[in-house]
Amino acid sequence: MKKITISPITRIEGHAQVTISLDDKGEVADAHFGATELRGFEKFLEGAAIEEAPRITPRICGICPTVHHLASAKAVDEIFGAAIPPTAYALRELLIAGQQISSHALHLFFLGMPDFLLDGAAPATRNVVGLVKANESLARTAIEARKIGQRITEESGGKPIHAVSAVPGGMSFALSEAKRAELEAYAKKAVGIGQAAWGLVIAEFEMKKDLLPLGTVTTDFLAMTSGGKYETYDGTLRMTGADGSQLGEFAAKQYADYIEETAEPYSYMKFTKLKKGSGFYRVGPLARVNAVDAMGTPEADRMLGDFRAKFGRIAQHPFLYHAARVIEFTAASERALALLQDKTITDKNVRTPTGAVRNTRGIGIVEAPRGTLIHDYTVNDKGFITKANFIVATGHNNRAMDRGVLNAAKQLIHGGNVEEKTLNRIEMVVRAYDPCVSCATHTIGRMPIMLKITDSEGNVIREIVR
Structure with missing residues (x-):
């Protein structure tokens, strides 16, 4: 039996690899997606004061730190029994909208869509640098979109990354009128960018319809909603079947009754399954647009209708995560506006005073750009953390990526024939989910990528290097 290793997978957040096993006829026997780094935040939070958690946990990730900040803050509010003021709630909503705008802009233009926009380009230019050379105007728009999200995050979170504003009982500062007006103008511009991006993405998928089935898996879906509408900060978790059936909804504090965590020997990342339906599910942009009845904002609802008319009420193809991100980028922009x-939103009452610990357990759930994020803390009566558990979006999607890689490999590899294009197509399936393995840096074509083919004894019989 031969083994193929794709390491590292490029244009994702963190370090991961794909291993593919071939039988003696060169056909795919098995394949896996695996995380190759260990983080350990849950363990080294033990012993920390619970009010420090919202300041520590954003360091888990440099791409989506804001959602860790907010999930942690929600859990801490519960531990102190604090109901935050309405203005603080609005500011937290604004903060998570900024995160959605920034993260989706990053993935759409810099990480994921170069595979489509620059399809056929050499590996060294199939990235943001190549995008700048191929379409400078589009690249400038991409940078502007990312900037808008970062500015909203900075002014509502205190810093452009690793926000500090959410504290027990609310927010640590109010938004000034001058900053409100500035951010309003940015949000208006973001809505326009979303409209333009929708036309671009749909046109690309129309031209590359043959790619859509690659790596497809059929799953149920999990996403937060509020009365059936799109929600990212606070709501119930809706379980939607692969056939569109409603499998039920549950509150944050009930998550352990519905989600089970498991482990596999080839990955440091946890796997999860739902205790209802098929058990096999996904989260993130595609799950959210499948689960909701409506987005709740005009332009995003128009896009949702267009999406469902083109791809069905329940979409399963992984590359449609990219289209769903545009819908969410627009919804976040409209919500921020x-x-x-x-x-x-400039009211000065942004914090409820807190006192002693009232509950020894707190659970905070938000929708991160990549999917449902869960923070669960247990503390002693003095407020020091005794246990922490995080279920991140990539953990929810881990099994789907694993299965998607296997399906893609079976579709693409026959007779042991493996070329660079095959390597990238398999990576594309992983990138569609925008996995956030950690806050590691991203490669843009300069890092050497190696695909090794070995025999059953581990001897290298062929290498492809790019």
């Missing part, structure tokens, strides 16, 4: 047009 609505929040900023309400001048009560």
